Amino acid sequence: MNDFATLYAALDETTKTTVKVDAMVSYFKRVSPQDAAWAVYFLIGRKPRQVIPTAKLRAWAASLSGVSDWLFEESYHAVGDLAETIALLLPEPSMSSDVPLSVWVEERLLPLREASEEVQRGAMEAAWAEMNSGQRFVWNKLITGAFRVGVSQQLVTRALAKVGGLDAATVAHRLMGEWEPTPHFFERLTSLEGGDAAVSRLYPFYLAHPIEADPSTLGPRSDWQVEWKWDGIRSQLIRRQGQTFLWSRGEELVTERYPEIDEVARYLPDGTVIDAEILPWLGGQVQPFAQLQRRIGRKTVSKAILNEVPVVLMAYDLLEHEGKDFREMPIEVRRARLEEVLKGTGWDGRIMASPILIETSWDALAEVRTESRERGVEGMMLKRLGSPYRVGRVRGDWWKWKISPLSVDAVLIAAQRGSGKRASLYTDYTFGVWSGDGLVTIAKAYSGLTDEEIRKVDHFIRTNTLDKFGPVRTVKPELVFEIAFEGIQRSTRHKSGVAVRFPRIARQRTDKVASEADTLESLQALLLRDSGSD
Amino acid sequence: MADPLLQVTDLGLYCAAGDFFVDPWRRVPRAVVTHAHSDHACWGCDRYLTSTAGAGVLQLRMGADATIDTLAKGKSLNLNGVSVSFHPAGHILGSSQVRVEHRGEVWVVSGDYKVEPDPTCDPFEPVPCHTFISESTFGLPIYRWDAETVVFGQINDWWRANRDQGKASMLYGYSLGKAQRLIAGIDPTIGPIYTHGAVEPMNRVYREAGVNLPPTTYASSLPKSTDFAGAMVVAPPSANGSPWARKFGPSSDGFASGWMRIRGPRRRRSVDRGFVLSDHADWPGLISTVKATGATRVLLTHGYTAVLARWLREQGLDASTLATKYEGERDDASEGLTTDETAP
Ligand SMILES: [Zn+2]
Ligand SMILES: [Zn+2]
Numbered sequence: 001m002n003d004f005a006t007l008y009a010a011l012d013e014t015t016k017t018t019v020k021v022d023a024m025v026s027y028f029k030r031v032s033p034q035d036a037a038w039a040v041y042f043l044i045g046r047k048p049r050q051v052i053p054t055a056k057l058r059a060w061a062a063s064l065s066g067v068s069d070w071l072f073e074e075s076y077h078a079v080g081d082l083a084e085t086i087a088l089l090l091p092e093p094s095m096s097s098d099v100p101l102s103v104w105v106e107e108r109l110l111p112l113r114e115a116s117e118e119v120q121r122g123a124m125e126a127a128w129a130e131m132n133s134g135q136r137f138v139w140n141k142l143i144t145g146a147f148r149v150g151v152s153q154q155l156v157t158r159a160l161a162k163v164g165g166l167d168a169a170t171v172a173h174r175l176m177g178e179w180e181p182t183p184h185f186f187e188r189l190t191s192l193e194g195g196d197a198a199v200s201r202l203y204p205f206y207l208a209h210p211i212e213a214d215p216s217t218l219g220p221r222s223d224w225q226v227e228w229k230w231d232g233i234r235s236q237l238i239r240r241q242g243q244t245f246l247w248s249r250g251e252e253l254v255t256e257r258y259p260e261i262d263e264v265a266r267y268l269p270d271g272t273v274i275d276a277e278i279l280p281w282l283g284g285q286v287q288p289f290a291q292l293q294r295r296i297g298r299k300t301v302s303k304a305i306l307n308e309v310p311v312v313l314m315a316y317d318l319l320e321h322e323g324k325d326f327r328e329m330p331i332e333v334r335r336a337r338l339e340e341v342l343k344g345t346g347w348d349g350r351i352m353a354s355p356i357l358i359e360t361s362w363d364a365l366a367e368v369r370t371e372s373r374e375r376g377v378e379g380m381m382l383k384r385l386g387s388p389y390r391v392g393r394v395r396g397d398w399w400k401w402k403i404s405p406l407s408v409d410a411v412l413i414a415a416q417r418g419s420g421k422r423a424s425l426y427t428d429y430t431f432g433v434w435s436g437d438g439l440v441t442i443a444k445a446y447s448g449l450t451d452e453e454i455r456k457v458d459h460f461i462r463t464n465t466l467d468k469f470g471p472v473r474t475v476k477p478e479l480v481f482e483i484a485f486e487g488i489q490r491s492t493r494h495k496s497g498v499a500v501r502f503p504r505i506a507r508q509r510t511d512k513v514a515s516e517a518d519t520l521e522s523l524q525a526l527l528l529r530d531s532g533s534d
Numbered sequence: 535m536a537d538p539l540l541q542v543t544d545l546g547l548y549c550a551a552g553d554f555f556v557d558p559w560r561r562v563p564r565a566v567v568t569h570a571h572s573d574h575a576c577w578g579c580d581r582y583l584t585s586t587a588g589a590g591v592l593q594l595r596m597g598a599d600a601t602i603d604t605l606a607k608g609k610s611l612n613l614n615g616v617s618v619s620f621h622p623a624g625h626i627l628g629s630s631q632v633r634v635e636h637r638g639e640v641w642v643v644s645g646d647y648k649v650e651p652d653p654t655c656d657p658f659e660p661v662p663c664h665t666f667i668s669e670s671t672f673g674l675p676i677y678r679w680d681a682e683t684v685v686f687g688q689i690n691d692w693w694r695a696n697r698d699q700g701k702a703s704m705l706y707g708y709s710l711g712k713a714q715r716l717i718a719g720i721d722p723t724i725g726p727i728y729t730h731g732a733v734e735p736m737n738r739v740y741r742e743a744g745v746n747l748p749p750t751t752y753a754s755s756l757p758k759s760t761d762f763a764g765a766m767v768v769a770p771p772s773a774n775g776s777p778w779a780r781k782f783g784p785s786s787d788g789f790a791s792g793w794m795r796i797r798g799p800r801r802r803r804s805v806d807r808g809f810v811l812s813d814h815a816d817w818p819g820l821i822s823t824v825k826a827t828g829a830t831r832v833l834l835t836h837g838y839t840a841v842l843a844r845w846l847r848e849q850g851l852d853a854s855t856l857a858t859k860y861e862g863e864r865d866d867a868s869e870g871l872t873t874d875e876t877a878p
Contacts, residue, residue, distance in 0.1 A: 013801070013805070013808060014807075015804050016806065019806060067675055068848075071675060074838075075676045078796070078838075079676060079796055079797075079798070081798075088676040088678075088796075089675055137797075424798050424799075
């Protein structure tokens with residue numbers, strides 16, 4: 001645990017990716033495969049569910065520290081994180097120990113879930129007594145199911161590749177799918193012999209970058225394959241050894257949630273993997289993403305919802321063909337085979353190849369791109385002919401040419417402190433637009449400003465607070481921001497009657513005063529535009 | 535009821551009976567100064583009175599023309615019938631608590647202080663008094679310092695690891711006090727020590743006052759071709775990210791401050807390492823000091839004043855916050871920066 005806490009601190013403190021990778025490499029080499037497996041598990045963002053409610057931890061820690069309620073509250077306020085506050089307030093440890101991470105997790109953490117409150121408390125107190133503040137912090141985060149660390153899966157992958165002397169794509173591939181953090185798993189993960197490709201294993205997704213410049217800067221139109229950019233759930237459909245696996249990009253196995261796709265996937269030949277998008281589809285038309293949200297997260301699907309929101313699989317690419325990794329083939333070859341595979345009947349229109357646009361010039365494409373919103377797409381995808389299917393976010397071969405999002409000028413009306421790095425700054429904002437004489441909340445957003453801007457807004461919030469409710473401060477309605485969002489829909493849950501999707505701060509409108517912000521009526525007008533014939 | 539012996543006015547903490555100010559924040563005729571940090575020593579006063587040990591740094595900060603009277607620690611001086619004396623505060627070289635006595639009533643102004651040992655200054659001495667004006671920069675129980683030796687062990691390990699990778703170690707800390715404490719505490723056998731232009735003049739004054747610092751070289755005096763791999767470079771926080779800091783080639787950076795105890799400020803600093811080393815008292819240090827003075831009334835300045843005041847009241851003391859200008863908004867937004875950094 002000591003090693004892992006030290007690794008955590010190293011990853012947490014530095015912003016240099018090479019330092020992070022080096023820290024992980026040295027950790028993986030130093031510890032047992034069993035510890036390393038758990039470390040990989042946690043570093044890539046998997047975590048056990050919360051074992052003990054935070055309120056209990058807080059009470060036990062306060063009593064152990066001899067700190068009264070108000071003083072604990074003041075401390076928490078200054079720190080901004082409960083696990084850390086507890087770690088700092090507890091008395092110095094009475095002993096030090098070096099129990100390995102895997103033992104902490106397997107023998108001490110996991111069994112606690114079933115234990116009685118008394119046993120839990122005793123175990124926590126015993127654990128705290130042998131940990132320094134760095135270890136306590138990590139332990140508390142694991143116990144509360146809130147462990148997070150500042151490394152991307154890509155960096156973890158890079159470190160593991162370095163440990164095993166492998167290329168990153170191989171490791172990324174091995175990390176996908178279902179696995180248990182066992183020593184055996186870790187050894188296979190980093191071994192040179194390519195362990196048996198599990199039947200459900202998916203390929204890492206290739207992700208496109210947004211193109212900011214005019215696409216004509218990419219060279220001749222004839223070098224590019226152009227498709228619509230569909231707005232659904234990016235996914236991978238796998239058919240191997242007579243079994244079907246549908247994975248979402250979040251690496252969640254969602255086969256049972258979309259039975260209409262599962263039913264027809266059996267017609268795919270064994271050894272086929274398709275990169276695709278799950279889309280809500282009715283009457284030959286894509287439906288707003290909001291419709292799909294009614295299906296996401298539902299594990300059991302009723303007949304009614306199947307009728308209301310049927311889905312299709314819009315196929316983009318063929319990653320495995322006749323059991324062979326097909327990703328190194330040029331895109332035009334993969335596409336041709338994809339069409340062949342999907343040619344037969346029996347699909348019932350539930351799996352289709354994403355249409356390729358035929359406009360022969362960038363200008364002509366720009367012209368049809370203006371119809372994106374009516375067509376229910378987000379713009380276009382540009383894919384370089386001749387290119388392989390790459391891993392991750394490698395720039396250059398795939399670009400997303402998105403239509404500009406919708407936006408509204410709204411007034412800052414409330415704020416809350418951020419978390420983690422920004423726990424002491426007000427970074428989570430609530431915005432409103434005018435409805436009659438009052439402002440009605442339309443969005444919460446917490447991204448899009450620079451550190452400098454955040455600091456200024458933070459200062460404004462502190463000096464213009466009207467009221468405090470718990471962690472929330474309402475502020476004088478004065479600052480105007482342009483809020484961009486991806487979509488808008490009617491909502492009965494919101495007082496405003498509308499809900500915006502993916503709101504973010506585009507910029508501060510220092511040129512506007514609050515009275516010049518948008519009205520709810522103007523937002524409702526966007527609603528019509530966005531959903532077409534509602 | 536008579537005026538309190540010391541009271542806050544627009545100009546600073548004023549002793550009417552003795553007609554002098556303690557650490558005023560505007561120019562006044564007579565300033566009794568605890569130490570040379572800019573929130574305690576204001577420029578342009580007619581006369582300063584400070585401890586003998588602190589005169590050198592104060593002169594450097596206030597300019598060669600400033601009139602500075604000195605008083606050895608423990609000795610007292612009569613100012614218009616008020617007895618004034620200086621007692622070590624353990625904060626930086628020459629930093630003192632100011633003891634003021636009038637008609638049997640004793641007040642002590644702590645200035646900034648810490649209770650742990652520091653090789654660059656005299657150790658803190660608690661002074662019995664009736665009213666204690668204490669700082670409370672770190673007045674929350676989350677602030678607890680490890681022993682200095684532990685922290686210097688961490689710094690030396692970091693320096694050694696950087697050296698072995700051919701990197702320079704950029705260590706940031708306030709130019710007056712923290713920088714010298716760092717230089718005195720690190721292990722000079724690991725490599726050469728270079729300094730920033732705001733640090734080196736302070737080193738000189740420290741050495742003149744008899745503080746034992748290992749040899750240091752003013753970095754900007756060296757030719758451009760100098761190889762800094764393996765070196766330690768001590769600089770004020772303001773130099774972090776500046777073009778000046780880039781000339782040292784591949785490097786790792788660290789910041790030494792009590793604020794580094796908390797993850798948020800540590801991450802906002804965006805340095806590779808945060809070392810928890812402070813020249814202010816931690817929570818146990820504040821509590822034990824208040825107790826040791828035997829004061830029945832405690833007035834608090836700097837930082838978490840309200841928290842410490844409330845806690846002391848719960849212990850049965852008469853404690854409250856004293857509205858001073860010894861700080862800006864001491865929220866973490868200010869990142870624990872004091873204004874005692876001079877430009878490079
Ligand atoms: Zn000071
Ligand atoms: Zn101060």
